[in-house]
Amino acid sequence: MRIRASVAVVGGALALSALAVPAAQADGSQGDTKITKVVVDGDGKVSIGTSAAVTVKVSVTATDNSGIKGADEFDLYGPDNGYATTGKPTCTKVNATTSTCTASVKIDPRTDYLTNKSAGTWYVDAWIDANDGDYLWKEKAGSFSFQRTSKLTANAAPEPVKKGRTITVTGALSRANWETLKFGGYGSQSVQLQFRKKSASAYTTLKTVKADSKGNLKTTTTASVDGYYRFSFAGNSSASAVSAAGDLVDVQ
Structure with missing residues (x-):
């Protein structure tokens, strides 16, 4: 069982508390759907201070021979039970087979109860759906540095x-x-x-x-x-x- 410190995302912001939730399932897929790139905040670094909310942008590029239908909310997680969930991604076509799905979440140190031990390497879990019913569920599809300012x-x-x-x-x-x-x-x-x-x-x-x-x-x-x-x-x-x-x- 993985212990995570998140309950919900309300209006793009996190609502955090200590909560035990079942561990995520292992990677799974059907068909030829693939993730080709994951980008977090452009440079793979998120810096959080002490007094202002920060919007974290996540972009996942995926491909399938039938094209990409959409994506579920991205899960972000790191050390000491750090956890966040983005809003519903918006997918934009790159070409007939490839799309980039983008979503964001606000993290506020004043209300999200971050611990200092949560700083470090965080990961992105992503679920992608294709137009023909294929899908891909990928744990640790990408990573980024979650830093104290x-x-x-x-x-x-x-x-x-x-x-x-x-x-x-x-x-x-x-x-x-x-x-x-x-x-x-x-x-x-x-x-x-x-x-x-x-x-x-x-x-x-x-x-x-x-x-x-x-x-x-x-x-x-x-x-x-x-x-x-x-x-x-x-x-x-x-x-x-x-x-x-x-x-x-x-x-x-």
């Missing part, structure tokens, strides 16, 4: 500074705590110190810095030309990528 700050000092002198860059990395609905320090993570010349458009990485146990960052570099300093976090399966706003330093 990250925040990052950076401050470079002194400002201004003489060329060749030392610049100290400090900051802090934090991530959403879905259980307290606050952001807390994200410690012991590797973060890149990056620099962009005032006249340039792209940042380059100067070094990698590790946050302390509370998420605080501190490092030094040598002043050379006017430009912006920032920290950048690549993210991981449970926390979103983020870059701090650049802090301009005037070099004299």
Whole structure:
């Protein structure tokens, strides 16, 4: 028996509670129906903060020699009983045999009772019906990262500074705590110190810095030309990528 934390979807939003439901059936099919692509939010990453609902869009592309008739609501699920169900998908023809079925669900950290352990890899279950009666039921038809939103700050000092002198860059990395609905320090993570010349458009990485146990960052570099300093976090399966706003330093 799989324990899931969802009861219903009302108006596109989740209504969550602890509930035991029977485990889903194994994959099943009839005929030649196939799923060729599953896309969640365009890039396979869903980031949830502490104060705003997020609409998660799921698109499943399927094919059958008779064409696609429709799809059932998609189930999304992940660690620690994380679970959501989309609304009824709308299927749009790509050609005579292939359609892309799209649906969405709103997830609100204020009402959906997410646990921090629910962050990580989530999966999409999909049921597709073809025009000739064929069908496909596919567990784990696709996957995506369900992440706690990250925040990052950076401050470079002194400002201004003489060329060749030392610049100290400090900051802090934090991530959403879905259980307290606050952001807390994200410690012991590797973060890149990056620099962009005032006249340039792209940042380059100067070094990698590790946050302390509370998420605080501190490092030094040598002043050379006017430009912006920032920290950048690549993210991981449970926390979103983020870059701090650049802090301009005037070099004299």
